[in-house]
Amino acid sequence: MDRDPCPRVLYGADVENGILELRGISKFFPGVRALNRVDFDLYPGEVHCLVGENGAGKSTLIKIITGVYQPDEGEILYQGQKVVFANPMVASRYQIAAVYQQPASFPHLTVTENIFLGHPLIHPKSKRLLWPAMWERARELLRSLGSDLSPTAVVGTLSVAQQQMVEIAKALSIHARILIMDEPTAALTRRETEDLYAIVRKLRAQGTAIIFISHRFEDIYEIADRVTVLRDGKSVGTWKIVEIGEQDLIRAMVGREITQLFPKAQVTPGKELLRVEKLSRIGFFRDISFSLRAGEIVGLSGLVGSGRTEVAQAIFGIAPADEGKIFVEGKEVTIKSPLDAIRNGIGYLPEDRLHQGLFFPMSISDNITIAILDDIAPSGWLQPEREHEVASRMLELLKIKAPTIFHPVSSLSGGNQQKVVVAKLLAARLRILIMDEPTQGVDVGAKAAIHQIMSDLAKEGLGILMISSEMPEILGMSDRILVMHEGRISGEFSRGEATQEKLLEAAVNVERSRKREVNISG
Amino acid sequence: MKRRFFRWEWLLLILIIGISIVNGRLSTHFWSYTGLMDALAVFLEKGFMVLTMVLVLVIGDIDISVASITALSSVLMAMAYRGGLPMALAVPLALAVGVGCGYFNGTLIAKIPGLSAIIVTLAGSSLYRGIAYILLGDQAVGGFPSWYSYLAWGYIKGTHIPFIIVAFLVCALFYGLLLHRTTFGRRLYAIGNNLVAARFSGVPVARIKQIVFTLNGLMAGVAAVFLTSKLGSSRPNIALGYELEVIAITVLGGVSPSGGKGGIVGACLALLLMRLLRYGMGLKNIPGQVMMVLIGIILIGVVMVPQLVSTRKGKPLVRES
Numbered sequence: 052m053d054r055d056p057c058p059r060v061l062y063g064a065d066v067e068n069g070i071l072e073l074r075g076i077s078k079f080f081p082g083v084r085a086l087n088r089v090d091f092d093l094y095p096g097e098v099h100c101l102v103g104e105n106g107a108g109k110s111t112l113i114k115i116i117t118g119v120y121q122p123d124e125g126e127i128l129y130q131g132q133k134v135v136f137a138n139p140m141v142a143s144r145y146q147i148a149a150v151y152q153q154p155a156s157f158p159h160l161t162v163t164e165n166i167f168l169g170h171p172l173i174h175p176k177s178k179r180l181l182w183p184a185m186w187e188r189a190r191e192l193l194r195s196l197g198s199d200l201s202p203t204a205v206v207g208t209l210s211v212a213q214q215q216m217v218e219i220a221k222a223l224s225i226h227a228r229i230l231i232m233d234e235p236t237a238a239l240t241r242r243e244t245e246d247l248y249a250i251v252r253k254l255r256a257q258g259t260a261i262i263f264i265s266h267r268f269e270d271i272y273e274i275a276d277r278v279t280v281l282r283d284g285k286s287v288g289t290w291k292i293v294e295i296g297e298q299d300l301i302r303a304m305v306g307r308e309i310t311q312l313f314p315k316a317q318v319t320p321g322k323e324l325l326r327v328e329k330l331s332r333i334g335f336f337r338d339i340s341f342s343l344r345a346g347e348i349v350g351l352s353g354l355v356g357s358g359r360t361e362v363a364q365a366i367f368g369i370a371p372a373d374e375g376k377i378f379v380e381g382k383e384v385t386i387k388s389p390l391d392a393i394r395n396g397i398g399y400l401p402e403d404r405l406h407q408g409l410f411f412p413m414s415i416s417d418n419i420t421i422a423i424l425d426d427i428a429p430s431g432w433l434q435p436e437r438e439h440e441v442a443s444r445m446l447e448l449l450k451i452k453a454p455t456i457f458h459p460v461s462s463l464s465g466g467n468q469q470k471v472v473v474a475k476l477l478a479a480r481l482r483i484l485i486m487d488e489p490t491q492g493v494d495v496g497a498k499a500a501i502h503q504i505m506s507d508l509a510k511e512g513l514g515i516l517m518i519s520s521e522m523p524e525i526l527g528m529s530d531r532i533l534v535m536h537e538g539r540i541s542g543e544f545s546r547g548e549a550t551q552e553k554l555l556e557a558a559v560n561v562e563r564s565r566k567r568e569v570n571i572s573g
Numbered sequence: 574m575k576r577r578f579f580r581w582e583w584l585l586l587i588l589i590i591g592i593s594i595v596n597g598r599l600s601t602h603f604w605s606y607t608g609l610m611d612a613l614a615v616f617l618e619k620g621f622m623v624l625t626m627v628l629v630l631v632i633g634d635i636d637i638s639v640a641s642i643t644a645l646s647s648v649l650m651a652m653a654y655r656g657g658l659p660m661a662l663a664v665p666l667a668l669a670v671g672v673g674c675g676y677f678n679g680t681l682i683a684k685i686p687g688l689s690a691i692i693v694t695l696a697g698s699s700l701y702r703g704i705a706y707i708l709l710g711d712q713a714v715g716g717f718p719s720w721y722s723y724l725a726w727g728y729i730k731g732t733h734i735p736f737i738i739v740a741f742l743v744c745a746l747f748y749g750l751l752l753h754r755t756t757f758g759r760r761l762y763a764i765g766n767n768l769v770a771a772r773f774s775g776v777p778v779a780r781i782k783q784i785v786f787t788l789n790g791l792m793a794g795v796a797a798v799f800l801t802s803k804l805g806s807s808r809p810n811i812a813l814g815y816e817l818e819v820i821a822i823t824v825l826g827g828v829s830p831s832g833g834k835g836g837i838v839g840a841c842l843a844l845l846l847m848r849l850l851r852y853g854m855g856l857k858n859i860p861g862q863v864m865m866v867l868i869g870i871i872l873i874g875v876v877m878v879p880q881l882v883s884t885r886k887g888k889p890l891v892r893e894s
Contacts, residue, residue, distance in 0.1 A: 389773050389774070413833075421763050421771075421774045425756065
């Protein structure tokens with residue numbers, strides 16, 4: 052990881068006058084102590100990273116700062132004055148704004164409407180909405196972020212990165228002095244991430260205090276000035292980023308040392324499990340051919356929007372291809388629905404796991420076993436003992452933090468919900484797994500566990516097709532890497548020859564990408 | 574487990590006990606065994622429809638054509654009998670008509686994208702009853718053999734247990750087991766809770782929807798057989814408006830129209846509750862129109878309770894399988 056040669060010791064940060072200070076904050080939920088006497092402080096002009104495993108209490112802390120929750124103990128000082136953020140409106144009056152990983156915008160409204168929602172510019176007398184003024188202001192705000200998005204574009208048609216831009220513009224429109232960014236880079240490509248860093252640095256230089264939550268160490272070492280680690284609802288400590296190394300940070304987060312992040316074991320590939328030939332779907336991808344052998348993990352890389360997910364969904368039968376053939380173990384198969392795919396031994400871990408993978412009010416056990424009911428209960432009568440056995444095993448394997456397997460999935464923390472989706476896929480014991488961003492949004496410990504399991508599965512003779520936007524993951528886990536660009540495979544690399552640079556080159560396909568940029572902005 | 578602490582069924586049970594006490598004060602006859610049995614038996618043809626309406630609502634759909642299917646089943650059965658078909662064959666014919674209509678609904682809903690259950694069954698509701706009117710006009714067909722009236726009016730030999738109650742309990746047991754003890758039932762809840770995730774998990778959504786609507790048609794046919802037996806004759810306007818009451822009872826039983834919640838036990842309790850309410854109001858000689866108003870108010874009130882409870886707790890009230 053590249054680091055600045057000269058240490059950034061909170062340059063520009065106004066250390067004398069902290070803007071926000073939390074003292075001894077505790078928050079109780081039925082049966083859980085989500086936060087336990089947490090101290091946290093924030094200066095204008097600094098980027099303060101908040102890290103910790105899923106369920107460590109980050110979200111709860113953010114919700115207290117934004118006024119969604121009230122602390123049960125402790126106090127909040129804003130510029131040295133004791134304050135109560137009774138609700139989000141109060142917090143926004145203190146110029147606190149938050150940008151989330153999945154932008155909480157209104158997809159059917161325009162960029163301008165989203166930015167000015169809640170505080171529109173109104174003619175003082177006639178109470179008329181001043182649209183031209185708002186459009187102009189929106190354009191200004193976006194331009195200050197280096198974006199030339201149209202103020203009248205409908206937000207639902209924008210990419211995640213662009214939607215985040217709108218959210219940031221919205222924060223600027225209330226002159227946010229504290230900006231909270233909750234995993235903003237999770238859904239972004241590398242280039243979009245770089246752009247985001249630039250914006251964050253610019254805001255910092257202007258004196259905005261930024262709380263940045265991320266699971267990515269790249270993010271943390273790239274832009275943080277200080278980092279606070281939460282673990283099990285307690286603050287482990289706050290460090291200047293130059294004072295703490297990666298290993299120490301991991302240890303602080305998990306309370307133990309994780310030596311190997313990417314443990315893909317060398318396996319001699321066996322017989323061919325999956326082969327696709329000239330798979331095409333109009334408007335999404337063309338002429339996709341590749342094969343997957345037993346014991347192999349094939350990485351599918353490329354920018355978000357390059358057609359990776361669409362290829363995966365075609366193979367899984369969600370949106371079948373218009374042309375091309377799919378072979379499973381040498382036999383041509385017709386896959387028109389996910390059921391067909393599962394019957395052919397193909398499983399899929401969707402990227403949008405919460406909406407496409409979970410039944411919230413149903414129990415953890417019911418969620419894990421839904422895809423394998425026919426195996427567990429071939430007679431059609433439910434076999435609760437066998438279901439619970441499978442669910443308990445998965446709970447243990449993935450270290451899902453849940454009181455019992457009978458609790459509804461809705462009662463779990465976000466990261467543990469993700470693990471339940473993974474558990475559901477693993478329980479199905481299929482031969483071919485397609486995993487779309489398998490570790491997106493999960494914490495370090497769970498990530499290592501999932502990687503370990505993927506490696507074990509490959510060793511057992513499964514074939515895994517892994518889509519990932521995370522370079523280290525692709526490079527570390529894949530035996531072979533396919534790179535997609537605008538719906539085509541633009542490069543194939545073996546584990547030995549792949550480097551970050553080569554993959555990136557293939558992903559942006561240098562020349563063509565220029566045209567693409569123009570298209571997006573136009 | 575905490576979420577078991579407040580269960581919808583307990584509330585229904587308390588209401589049932591309360592109303593029973595009031596009914597007992599109004600009529601000394603109420604607490605007699607025969608009084609109770611007869612009070613229950615009168616209402617049960619709707620109960621058959623409620624059982625499968627539970628399944629329909631659990632998958633997040635709705636069927637407003639059930640009463641029309643009942644009418645068409647009844648009319649075709651009666652006409653077939655008049656045309657010379659023995660009653661022993663006309664009864665299965667009624668069931669077959671129900672199955673056919675339900676299958677038609679289910680196929681349209683499951684196989685044609687963009688056709689929602691509410692549209693299809695709204696159309697079906699006017700289609701099926703329309704056919705019944707065309708076939709029979711303003712007439713009524715009756716004169717069924719005496720054994721046929723046994724279905725609705727008879728008692729199990731040597732006892733004072735109405736046959737229809739036994740038939741209903743057998744069906745309730747069947748659907749209760751189907752919904753709560755089989756993989757099929759589990760999949761219904763999965764579909765109702767998250768259709769996309771269900772499809773992604775390999776649940777054959779289209780086929781299951783087809784089956785559920787077909788079963789609902791079947792039970793509309795069963796209701797036709799018992800209702801016609803009770804009335805002694807068939808007319809195209811038979812069971813008019815039943816769909817509303819059937820859906821209302823199902824929702825009252827804790828089955829959410831948005832899918833994924835509730836069960837057979839709750840629906841059966843709601844059926845009992847509704848019957849006792851009507852019975853009590855009948856004892857007080859409350860006119861039919863006023864009864865409708867009161868039932869509407871009670872329905873809104875009762876259905877509001879879980880909303881109030883769950884907002885207080887800050888968490889949605891959930892219960893499944």
